[in-house]
Amino acid sequence: MVALVGSPGSTAPLRTLVAALARDVEVISLGRAVAPDAVLVADRVALRRAPAGVPTAVVDGRVAYVASEGPEGGQAIALPGAHPVATARWPPIAPHVRRRWRERLGLAPDLVVDTAALGPDDVPTALAVAAAAVVEARHLALALCLGCPTVTDGAAARAVGAIDDEQLVVGDRAAATALARDDVRAARLSRAGREHAVRHLDPDVAARALLRAWGLTTAVLPLERIEVVLDELGTAAGAPVRARVAAALDLLRPLDPVEAP
Structure with a gap:
């Protein structure tokens, strides 16, 4: 569960990011009497309202800094601007x-x-x-x-x-x-x-990065990580590159154990 907190008007630019987060976790307003797993702070002014001891991301312009003590020194995650795009929907054409x-x-x-x-x-x-x-x-x-x-x-x-x-x-x-x-x-x-x-520019990529930084995603195995990267790059499901990657990864996957006769 992720709580959203901000000054009046500061949360509006985060609508697409919040919608992307809501596809994987419940997003609530901080005022509810529920302890969140992480907090998204829409501006520095509202940081003082964030609860202590909870993973926090503070928005500063088009960057979210993941650090409970504030935007200084935290992990920086780029946020989409006024015209976001779902890159998985639009594969690149060379x-x-x-x-x-x-x-x-x-x-x-x-x-x-x-x-x-x-x-x-x-x-x-x-x-x-x-x-x-x-x-x-x-x-x-x-x-x-x-x-x-x-x-x-x-x-x-x-x-x-x-x-x-x-x-x-x-x-x-x-x-x-x-x-x-x-x-x-x-x-x-x-x-x-x-x-x-x-x-x-992709709110889905930003949302996944925030969830990983907050520790709210399940661990991704090394071979599965390649599939994650292909998804983040917007590689189409039937793209030839996916078939070539799958064939290459098959050589690296552990074999099923063979039962002794």
Whole structure:
């Protein structure tokens, strides 16, 4: 059981995180007469209301610090921002796969899309096949999640904690056109953008990290940990990489004991 405590208005930005936590544990308000197993404090001001001796995470901006004494010196866990994304729902599509889809669909090899010119229902498909995209803030997390080589403005990049030329490009349509024609750079940004989405923009990943830090999850065996990582990376259930991993792990699993005759 996890208790939530915060000053007025401070818990609203944590709605997606709380919903993710609630899929695995019961989340309550601290005021109830029940001893929680852990406490999520929405802001520093409310820290004084957290009970002593209980694993506590204190939210400071887009980071939760797991330490009962406060945000200083604790384990830091990245929290999703205003536009979170469920990375398990949207597997990444590498640039070479995008190229094949464009060839199959008869699209331009260096296709650049602008999400501002698209209807909401068309955005995921466009971001899945584009060589590069100019992306608004509201679709930025999805673009990074899909591994789309992305161009956006500085404010949107800062809102998701991304850095120019590390996970995306801060620029305009011309920058997107240049990116679409640079296969090496596009592939690098595609991988880095997806990794950033998984580590920093997914409430499910953040919730699992908090539960592990609080000691509220069952121990994961080394071989099972690989499956956990594949889940965190959003690897589709039927993806070929899962079959290859499973085949490799079969060689490492202990054999069933053989009964003596």
